[in-house]
Amino acid sequence: MKPKIIIGSLVVVAFLIFGSYSFMQSNVEYTDIAGAMAKHKKVQLKGSWNKEKHASFDARSAQFTFWLVDDSGKECKVVLDGAAPNNFELATSVVAKGRFTDEGYFHATEVLTKCPSKYEAQPSELKKTS
Amino acid sequence: MSAARPSFRLFLRSTGAVFLKDLRSELRTRYAVSALIMFVVTTISIILFSLGSEGASPDALSGMLWVVVFFAAMSGLSRTFVMEEERGTTLTLQLLAPPGAVFFGKLLFNLVLVTGVNAVTVVLYSAFINGFVIRTMSIFVVTVLLGSIGFAAAATVIAAIIARANTRGTLYPVLSFPIVLPLLLSVIDATRMASEGAFFGEAAGEFQLLISYIVVVIVSSAMLFEYIWKD
Amino acid sequence: MNPGLRIAGKDLRKEFDRRPVFRDVSFSASAGETLLVTGRNGSGKSTLVKIICGVLSPGGGTLTVTQDQDGPVREARNLFGLVSPYLQLFDEFSAVENLSIAMGIRGLPFDPAAADGLLERVAIYPRRHDPVRTYSSGMKQRAKYAFALIHTPPVLVLDEPMSNLDGDGTAVVRAVMAEQRRRGILVVATNDMSDIETYDGRIDLNERR
Amino acid sequence: MVLKILLGVLLTAVIVSGFGLPMSPHPQAWYELPVIPGLEEKARIIFFHVPTAWLSVVAFLTSMTYAIQYLRKRDLAYDIRSSAAAGLGFMFCILATITGAVWAKFNWGSYWNWDPRETSIFVLLLIYGAYFSLRSAVETEEKRATLSSAYSIIAAVTVPFFIFIMPRIMTGLHPGAKGDPEGAGPVVEFKMAPNMRVIFFTSLIAFTLLFYWMFTLRVRTAELETYNQRRG
Numbered sequence: 001m002k003p004k005i006i007i008g009s010l011v012v013v014a015f016l017i018f019g020s021y022s023f024m025q026s027n028v029e030y031t032d033i034a035g036a037m038a039k040h041k042k043v044q045l046k047g048s049w050n051k052e053k054h055a056s057f058d059a060r061s062a063q064f065t066f067w068l069v070d071d072s073g074k075e076c077k078v079v080l081d082g083a084a085p086n087n088f089e090l091a092t093s094v095v096a097k098g099r100f101t102d103e104g105y106f107h108a109t110e111v112l113t114k115c116p117s118k119y120e121a122q123p124s125e126l127k128k129t130s
Numbered sequence: 131m132s133a134a135r136p137s138f139r140l141f142l143r144s145t146g147a148v149f150l151k152d153l154r155s156e157l158r159t160r161y162a163v164s165a166l167i168m169f170v171v172t173t174i175s176i177i178l179f180s181l182g183s184e185g186a187s188p189d190a191l192s193g194m195l196w197v198v199v200f201f202a203a204m205s206g207l208s209r210t211f212v213m214e215e216e217r218g219t220t221l222t223l224q225l226l227a228p229p230g231a232v233f234f235g236k237l238l239f240n241l242v243l244v245t246g247v248n249a250v251t252v253v254l255y256s257a258f259i260n261g262f263v264i265r266t267m268s269i270f271v272v273t274v275l276l277g278s279i280g281f282a283a284a285a286t287v288i289a290a291i292i293a294r295a296n297t298r299g300t301l302y303p304v305l306s307f308p309i310v311l312p313l314l315l316s317v318i319d320a321t322r323m324a325s326e327g328a329f330f331g332e333a334a335g336e337f338q339l340l341i342s343y344i345v346v347v348i349v350s351s352a353m354l355f356e357y358i359w360k361d
Numbered sequence: 362m363n364p365g366l367r368i369a370g371k372d373l374r375k376e377f378d379r380r381p382v383f384r385d386v387s388f389s390a391s392a393g394e395t396l397l398v399t400g401r402n403g404s405g406k407s408t409l410v411k412i413i414c415g416v417l418s419p420g421g422g423t424l425t426v427t428q429d430q431d432g433p434v435r436e437a438r439n440l441f442g443l444v445s446p447y448l449q450l451f452d453e454f455s456a457v458e459n460l461s462i463a464m465g466i467r468g469l470p471f472d473p474a475a476a477d478g479l480l481e482r483v484a485i486y487p488r489r490h491d492p493v494r495t496y497s498s499g500m501k502q503r504a505k506y507a508f509a510l511i512h513t514p515p516v517l518v519l520d521e522p523m524s525n526l527d528g529d530g531t532a533v534v535r536a537v538m539a540e541q542r543r544r545g546i547l548v549v550a551t552n553d554m555s556d557i558e559t560y561d562g563r564i565d566l567n568e569r570r
Numbered sequence: 571m572v573l574k575i576l577l578g579v580l581l582t583a584v585i586v587s588g589f590g591l592p593m594s595p596h597p598q599a600w601y602e603l604p605v606i607p608g609l610e611e612k613a614r615i616i617f618f619h620v621p622t623a624w625l626s627v628v629a630f631l632t633s634m635t636y637a638i639q640y641l642r643k644r645d646l647a648y649d650i651r652s653s654a655a656a657g658l659g660f661m662f663c664i665l666a667t668i669t670g671a672v673w674a675k676f677n678w679g680s681y682w683n684w685d686p687r688e689t690s691i692f693v694l695l696l697i698y699g700a701y702f703s704l705r706s707a708v709e710t711e712e713k714r715a716t717l718s719s720a721y722s723i724i725a726a727v728t729v730p731f732f733i734f735i736m737p738r739i740m741t742g743l744h745p746g747a748k749g750d751p752e753g754a755g756p757v758v759e760f761k762m763a764p765n766m767r768v769i770f771f772t773s774l775i776a777f778t779l780l781f782y783w784m785f786t787l788r789v790r791t792a793e794l795e796t797y798n799q800r801r802g
Binding site (some may be wrong): 301 | 704708719721
Binding site for chain 3 (some may be wrong): 144148217221226228
């Protein structure tokens, strides 16, 4: 009776940990445009929005299109299923999750925006005052 | 009580006998199977009517497949325990079988039932719903298989709980939903990957999660079952 | 047979909803003895019967079952046979199937000849292949005796043994009781003293509230 | 008594400082809270929203621990504790949902976004709801205690899977969610000005004490009720 409970609990804990690894593993890897083109799988493309090129939302296909520049300066077209993400204009950088299509654009299922950290005073302002 | 140490072989025999008893009873009455299949046919035709000529996105379609599976499972999988309680044979089983054998026997029966019904569901769904395309078959097959086991595992223990309560019908979906939800989200995600044409390796995380869900639910249910089963 | 066999309860007690059903129930019986359980409705006869059979855990106290050292060792649940009004057979199956299912789940080998013998004895042999659902209540009660005896239990527990039975049926049950008394322990829970001829120990639950 | 005084002092301090301290874009004195762009005065709700969410989780774990104790010892006193904790947890869970929805409305534009954290609090609500509907559906006290204990344990072992699966299928708006560049840590790991952090953690401690106090009160009333029932 007792050992059964102990062994059972250990198995439950072990598999909870095993399950939690799936969470870390599934973090799709970050890469730049060249890396994303080379790998034919789902990646997280890191870069920023090229504000000089037009970004538009096509209401018919419900897709949002914009141009992304990565850290090496390379540029590509990103088509996102859905509307522009929150705070897209304010974002300092964006991460697009998806894969390169054969037509030569990056097809994103999700775009995350990175905004300035939220619960601190602006660092620049802190410098001014101190 | 001083008694013989339960031997593992005897335990397996009891488990098998409980499973066979349920299987033969089901083959004779066809109660659960007919309800399940009718449910699947009804929901799929409702989806067909509501979609009309318009298609839906592959994402939505892969989600809807599992909605059909979820509600079908909810309508049929509680039968194994509720039936014993309604006909007053719970005591009979308590006299005959060790609790573990009842649990694993019923789990096995639910597993066979849900796997069979899911196979029918998937075939009907792919045949009738146009926009539903699977690009990576391997991911899809493994997902349906693991999903079925997960559903059977969660459904069995919840059924054991509600069978002992007074109002059963409404309680079953209420209790199951929060337990089954992580499984549901995970299989929907994996099915989406399969329809997107992802590589098998990309879904490894999902499978790992599904396997650990199955093990965690089965092991903890097996430990708790004795308390639920005995008055 | 079964010379070492003994069951003993010590200070057994049970509550439902914090209300005591009974308390301080102690008894013991060895092979060849009959234990009688009496008490008015609601005094917990069936509860005690379920505790003795091991399907209900007592709220306190201990129940000990000692097996015969010479015979084959059995699992605890296979030591008991129960006949009671609230015990139901699997009614979509026939009597024979019920017996084979019972032996299968108990993990014991099923002997069709022994089953047929038993069914003949309780006089439902001609209808042994009909589903139990089609039986009359008296026939169901007879089938329960076959169900309780198929594994020749060292302890036979009868709750309201004569319910639904006609004259022939009571005669069969008296023979079963006499045989069990020779073979092992007999526990009878009833208020009808005409059900039982002799007993060795008695638990009156009216005094144990 | 000491507990009640301490609790009163701490909660008063949190309420006064949380609502009363001035906000300044360039905090100089120790008492000036920084103005957070995009949040401004709305940031104050964090001192009350996060503790309620924290308590609903603490209550859930407390309830589960007593559920295990009940199954081991079969003593209805543990069931009283388990259900008392669950009741409080349900209340705090509703409070967390409401304060969260209000905050979300003013910050993200809508009351509900199905962000991972919102989804998990929703699931917790569902579990609490299921737990109480199960309890109301069982008449015998012992059976009710056993079944609801078993259910809360089964629910507790499946809850972690939400934490594993959620971030993968949804984008987070909450700080600490995967969408945040700082990573996927728990809520309290985000960066915060030191004086805000003091109020924040004081509030967490005060609310935990509040929970403990309410919990003992509920257990005592429940025990008195059953005592009365048994006599009456």
